Amino acid sequence: MKTAILTLCTTILFGASAWYLFNSNDSSIQESSSSESVLAPSVLGDFLWYDSNHDGIQDPGEPGLNGVRVHLYTSYVAGTYTVVGQTTTNVDGVYIFDDTNSVPFEDNRTYYIVVEDDINEPGTFNPTGPTIPNAGPIGPTQDDFDSDAFIANGGFPFDGRPYIVYTTTTGFAPITNLDFGFYTLCSGLDVNIDLVDEICLGGTVRLNVLVDGGVEPYGYDWSDGFSSPDPYHDVSPTVNTTYTVTVTDDLGCTATSSVDTRVRRCVWILR
Ligand SMILES: [Ca+2]
Numbered sequence: 105m106k107t108a109i110l111t112l113c114t115t116i117l118f119g120a121s122a123w124y125l126f127n128s129n130d131s132s133i134q135e136s137s138s139s140e141s142v143l144a145p146s147v148l149g150d151f152l153w154y155d156s157n158h159d160g161i162q163d164p165g166e167p168g169l170n171g172v173r174v175h176l177y178t179s180y181v182a183g184t185y186t187v188v189g190q191t192t193t194n195v196d197g198v199y200i201f202d203d204t205n206s207v208p209f210e211d212n213r214t215y216y217i218v219v220e221d222d223i224n225e226p227g228t229f230n231p232t233g234p235t236i237p238n239a240g241p242i243g244p245t246q247d248d249f250d251s252d253a254f255i256a257n258g259g260f261p262f263d264g265r266p267y268i269v270y271t272t273t274t275g276f277a278p279i280t281n282l283d284f285g286f287y288t289l290c291s292g293l294d295v296n297i298d299l300v301d302e303i304c305l306g307g308t309v310r311l312n313v314l315v316d317g318g319v320e321p322y323g324y325d326w327s328d329g330f331s332s333p334d335p336y337h338d339v340s341p342t343v344n345t346t347y348t349v350t351v352t353d354d355l356g357c358t359a360t361s362s363v364d365t366r367v368r369r370c371v372w373i374l375r
């Protein structure tokens with residue numbers, strides 16, 4: 105009696121799979137029916153985007169980031185990290201690690217997905233950093249629409265770069281909710297308060313705030329507890345007082361400025 109040789113081939117079309125059974129007794133080939141399912145290929149991904157409104161959520165109209173190098177690391181020896189996969193985002197900002205560009209994924213292994221390029225706000229030279237991670241309402245689809253990236257800072261060879269840690273389990277399935285959102289850093293926001301002359305005791309003076317850079321609208325929070333959407337604050341100090349304003353722009357970036365007021369008794373001469 106001859107022994108049948110089982111040959112299992114897999115054709116991968118983004119989740120659609122088929123197997124083929126070769127029978128050496130009669131050289132026939134049996135193909136699986138489309139209704140039969142096998143495990144989908146293991147993938148890790150899949151999105152880098154610019155979080156225009158800095159809410160940590162993938163909103164309609166927010167662009168994917170094209171041509172960004174993404175590497176996959178793992179550690180086979182404690183303290184040593186090896187690149188085991190490399191890819192580049194496509195025109196839609198999508199990255200995928202699978203059998204074509206990484207080692208086969210192992211069960212119960214920790215992988216580090218690292219963005220290797222500096223990111224600028226699309227169309228500008230404004231540097232960006234990772235947006236708010238794990239934002240949005242908790243629910244079964246939260247991870248499909250949030251960002252998961254932090255800046256690495258743990259003795260990794262990729263310290264200082266955006267990264268996501270993911271540990272596989274057994275029966276590993278496609279994972280496409282490991283996403284990197286970026287927003288513009290706050291370096292451009294500058295705040296000053298106009299110089300103030302001496303104030304007569306009992307008088308009022310307007311502190312005017314000048315803001316440069318950042319993204320409107322701004323909010324103004326003062327050291328005496330006053331908050332306003334307007335760039336001024338009318339004050340009536342009775343003693344010399346330092347006022348500090350903290351300006352917050354629409355991206356959540358902040359900048360501060362202070363001014364000293366000097367109070368004196370004024371003598372009014374009536375004629
Ligand atoms: Ca957003």
Ligand SMILES: [Ca+2]
Pocket residue numbers: 237238239246247250251252
């Ligand atoms: Ca998340």
Ligand SMILES: [Ca+2]
Pocket residue numbers: 246247248249250251252281282283
């Ligand atoms: Ca996510």
Ligand SMILES: [Ca+2]
Pocket residue numbers: 149150151248280281282283
């Ligand atoms: Ca995703």
